[in-house]
Amino acid sequence: MDALLPVDTIDLFPVLDQHLFGLLAALTPPEWERPTLAPQWRVRDVALHLLDGNLRALSMLRDGYFGVAPAGNTYPGLVAFLDQLNADWVRAGQRLSPAVIRGLLVQSGAEYNQFLAGLEPMAPATFAVGWAGETTSPNWFHIARDYTEKWHHQQQIRQAVGQEAALLVPALYQPFLDTCVRALPHQYRVVPASVGTVVAFRAVGPVGGTWYLQRQADGWALGQAYSGRPDTTIELAGEVAWRPFTKSLPRQQAQAHIAISGDERLGLPVFGLTAVMG
Numbered sequence: 001m002d003a004l005l006p007v008d009t010i011d012l013f014p015v016l017d018q019h020l021f022g023l024l025a026a027l028t029p030p031e032w033e034r035p036t037l038a039p040q041w042r043v044r045d046v047a048l049h050l051l052d053g054n055l056r057a058l059s060m061l062r063d064g065y066f067g068v069a070p071a072g073n074t075y076p077g078l079v080a081f082l083d084q085l086n087a088d089w090v091r092a093g094q095r096l097s098p099a100v101i102r103g104l105l106v107q108s109g110a111e112y113n114q115f116l117a118g119l120e121p122m123a124p125a126t127f128a129v130g131w132a133g134e135t136t137s138p139n140w141f142h143i144a145r146d147y148t149e150k151w152h153h154q155q156q157i158r159q160a161v162g163q164e165a166a167l168l169v170p171a172l173y174q175p176f177l178d179t180c181v182r183a184l185p186h187q188y189r190v191v192p193a194s195v196g197t198v199v200a201f202r203a204v205g206p207v208g209g210t211w212y213l214q215r216q217a218d219g220w221a222l223g224q225a226y227s228g229r230p231d232t233t234i235e236l237a238g239e240v241a242w243r244p245f246t247k248s249l250p251r252q253q254a255q256a257h258i259a260i261s262g263d264e265r266l267g268l269p270v271f272g273l274t275a276v277m278g
Helices: 012-026 045-063 075-097 098-117 139-161 170-187 270-271
Strands: 198-202 208-215 219-223 232-237 258-260
Touching: 012 098, 012 139, 012 170, 045 075, 045 098, 045 139, 045 219, 170 198, 170 208, 170 219, 170 270, 258 270
Parallel strands: 198 232
Antiparallel strands: 198 208, 208 219, 232 258
C-alpha cells in the first residue's frame, strides 16, 4: 500500500477558532457550567484547557520556556505529569470569568496561529506524536495533532450544549479523522497476524473514509489504496467516529456504534484506540 500523505491543517486553525469564539460568546451562564464528555470537567473547564494549550505552547515552542519538567521520560510518567498540570490549571482558572476566558482565547489564539504558520512543515517538531508511537515527528504532524486536540475539545463543549453539527463538516472533520487514524499501527503493534493480513477501518457517513492496516514483516502499515478483501472490517458510525479516538466513548456505548465483520479478534483492539495523551 502507498504511504499516507501529510495532513495539512495549518489554515484550519483560524477557522476553528472563529467557530469557538462564536460558540462561547453565545453561551448562557448555566451552559458554561454544564458537564462534558471529559470526566469531571464542565464547559468552562474545557475552555480553560484550550486556553492553557495556547499559552503553554507559546511559552515552550516560541519562547523556549518550559518551566517545570516531568521527573522521568517514560510515556506513562509524561501522561501523569500532564494530567497534573491540566488539573492545576483548571483549578486556578476557576477565578476567571467567561468573558476573561474568551478574551484570552482570542488573543492567544491569534499569536499561536501565527507561530504555527511560520514552522517548516517537514522540519523536526519539538515534541513527537507519542500516541502514534513516534520518537521524532515532523512539524506537520505535530500541527495536525494539535488540530485534533483543539477540534475534539471544542466538540466536547458543543456536545454538552447540543451544537455538534458545526464541526461535523468535511472541511473540518475529515482532517481530524485523517490524523487520528495514524494511531492505528501503534495500537496494533502487539496484535499478532501473518504477513499480508489486512484490517479495514471504515468511518461510515457523509464524512469518513476507509483506511487499511496491513501486516508487513516489520509491523503494521496504514494506507488507503487497497483493492483486495480484508480479513476484518471495522465499521464505525461517522458522527461518533471522533469519540473512540479521544476516550469519549466507553466500550459499552461503543459496541452500539461499531460493527466488526470477519476475524473478530483483529477488530477488538479498536475499543482501546486513543489519539490523545493518555
